[in-house]
Amino acid sequence: MPTPPAYPFRAWWAQRSPAAGAAVMATGIVSTALHLAGREILSRIFLVLACAAWLGLAAEFVLRLLRERERWIPEAETPGALTTLTAVAATTVLGAQVSALGHDALAGALLAPAAVLWPALLVLVVRRRQPRMPGSVFLCCVATQGLAVLAATLAAAESATWLARVALVLFWSGLVLYAIALFRFDLRQVTEGAGDHWVAGGAIAISALAGAELLVADSARLHLWNDDDLGVLRVMTVDLLVLDLAWYGVLLVGEAVRPRPRYDTRRWATVFPLGMTAAATLGASTAVGVPWLEGLGRVLLWVAVAVWLVVAVGAVASARAAITSGPVREPVRSTARR
Template sequence: MRALLRHVRDSVEQLSPGYFSMVMATGILSLAAHLMGVPLLANALFALNWVLFVIIGVLALLHVYWHPKLVREDLFDHLRAPGFFTFVAACSILGSQSLLLGGSLRLATLLGGIGLLTWVGFTYTIFTVLTVKQNKPGLDRGINGGWLLAVVATQSMAVLAALISNHMPQPLRLEMNFFALSMWLWGGMLYIWMMSLIFYRYTFFAFSPADLSPPYWINMGAMAISTLAGSLLILNTPHAPYLNSMLPFIKGFTVFYWATGTWWIPMLVALAIWRHGVRQFPFTYDPMYWGAVFPLGMYAVSTLRMMEAMNLPFLGKLPHAMFAIGMTAWVLLFIGQLRALRRHWAASSRA
């Protein structure tokens, strides 16, 4: 028993704060399957996602308990600190699954409450710490696409609030939609701030293949989830008169977010080809690749919702194509995760 505990303790020592991106990726693909009328796959991924959420949650708590110094170092690190926001997004997406697939308003509200509390805690802790710390990296070493997880977490709260509002009586429904609107607007402003720095880093600093880490796909994912939140606000217009007065603005920015996210897709593909094809950077399993699967599923869901909210049938099979790509990437990564776990346990047993 002691040997097992020691092994678990050693295993969680280097646990990434961004590991909840696995829950994000699984959850959004489940919701995409639900919207596309594939209930068996949607429910299977929903059940799996609860298992993943509990396992990763327990491991994260053990990491905090056994290695508090490492957790503190992660919070002070410019590249690793934004990974904590994956927990907020995981709560919101699992809450959305619980509402739409499980039919449980109570669970969705509970997960939303936990997500909101941690969003407040992480937002003001991380950005305060990164502001006041004395030793800071240069922009070329201190920022990447992972910073946009703060945007994803913010917009995920807007999405869940917009979904929950449909099950609430007035005036709580009005208040929930106003909260969703406020988070949607703040998330958009945060994206503009951060994306300006990321784009500047892209174009004016030397870029190596190692710098192009998987979290750069969040460049697109942050816009996709912003599109989803805007689409849900449009659909909620009949329940909140103030949304109706802002409808042209909301529709315009929803398309703006979708168009920006769409622009990123060929760019990210081209950079991936440059990284692995031109520069021959080795393609090996990395847990951070889950942060690249999530945007694919989110793009499919957000496009479907935007088509519904704005009557855009000419977008046709685009979300289905992105869903197929996302599911393929998810399967490959899940196999890679199982193989990595088997190698890790085998190496520990020999030790």
């Protein structure tokens, strides 16, 4: 008997690539940057959108793991499956913003699955990396630094010294992973990439934000770092922010030299670094005591918001076209076990 047409939206959603997790990352970090800039109403709107998308992707992730486990693991070991690490990164971005709003218990609940998934996915994808890879190769660093940001944020909120030290280990580990990924990155992606090439800068941006959060986590109650530690963290945070801004400029030039206006799901991986750079700049302004960085961060924030809107319009148009293009049939499944 022929397979009947599936519900169009359900079928379209089931076909979404793991790269769609970048939409959650992008929306979540724009919410964080708006919060740092004091735009609370807009920040809450973006946070609600990010949470809704996260719940949908989480449900799809669990269903695939339960129903198609025999396919999921081999697919996770392919180089393209590096994008599965967006599950960890997106969860930590949301967790950090939730903690910033005072919901530490919920943030801790988000940290737990992210921490469990991180080593498993990292081992699966790292051993499959190849030379000349796209920007998704930097997601190893992004996921690790996302955990560092969330751990440092919770450490400050809960006065948990051990969690701050875990965050510090993750911070340095993320920098090592970035260096390894850089040797695998195909620099031609700067002018040829479909959007995820911006993660090369976004990984540095989230590293700078992690450094800023580690600096802010220190307090009279915790006594986390001595003067030497603080000096190293401050220098690293500033250096990472400068490097991030340099990447920002290089990637902008690449877009100008070879414009790529057509919508692609991977364009959400462009929005994420733009928002993360704004958040890192605003966070570093307070952490390292450089007031003029706040003005720069606000400018970068509105750039990120504008690009988010453009990509969101493209995503809606793409989804509408896919859903209304005609009947969608679910893939044929084996009935051997029935």
